[in-house]
Amino acid sequence: RGGGRGGRGEEEEEEEEEEDDDEDDGDDGEEDEQPQQRQRHPPAKKRRIGKISTLSPALRRVCEESALPRTEVVRKLWQYIRKHNLQNPANKSIILCDDALKEVFDGCSEVGMFTMNKYLG
Numbered sequence: 001r002g003g004g005r006g007g008r009g010e011e012e013e014e015e016e017e018e019e020d021d022d023e024d025d026g027d028d029g030e031e032d033e034q035p036q037q038r039q040r041h042p043p044a045k046k047r048r049i050g051k052i053s054t055l056s057p058a059l060r061r062v063c064e065e066s067a068l069p070r071t072e073v074v075r076k077l078w079q080y081i082r083k084h085n086l087q088n089p090a091n092k093s094i095i096l097c098d099d100a101l102k103e104v105f106d107g108c109s110e111v112g113m114f115t116m117n118k119y120l121g
Contacts, residue, residue, distance in 0.1 A: 050069045051070075054067050058104045061100055062076065063076040077104075077116070081095055086101065093112060093113045096110055104119060
């Protein structure tokens with residue numbers, strides 16, 4: 001039954017083999033202990049986060065600024081949308097465009113909140 005192994009399970013045998021493998025390498029084991037470094041994103045300068053862009057005349061009227069980073073443009077658009085109550089009451093992800101927003105969104109009377117960003121590019 002025990003097979004002369006003293007009742008040890010397969011998992012214990014595998015662990016012992018792994019330990020033996022580490023000893024046989026002849027390395028100090030330093031490479032195994034250090035976690036592999038993940039690739040990092042390029043610095044913010046190269047990613048262009050926070051890059052200030054000149055706004056179109058239509059966006060200037062809505063945002064009341066002449067140049068802003070894209071993140072701030074989106075924030076100002078949402079402030080405008082909430083201030084003028086332009087979200088569809090039945091589906092809050094739909095923005096009902098007034099005259100100023102129609103200029104920004106190429107004449108569309110409704111824009112989805114997730115498609116809104118494609119018009120800003």
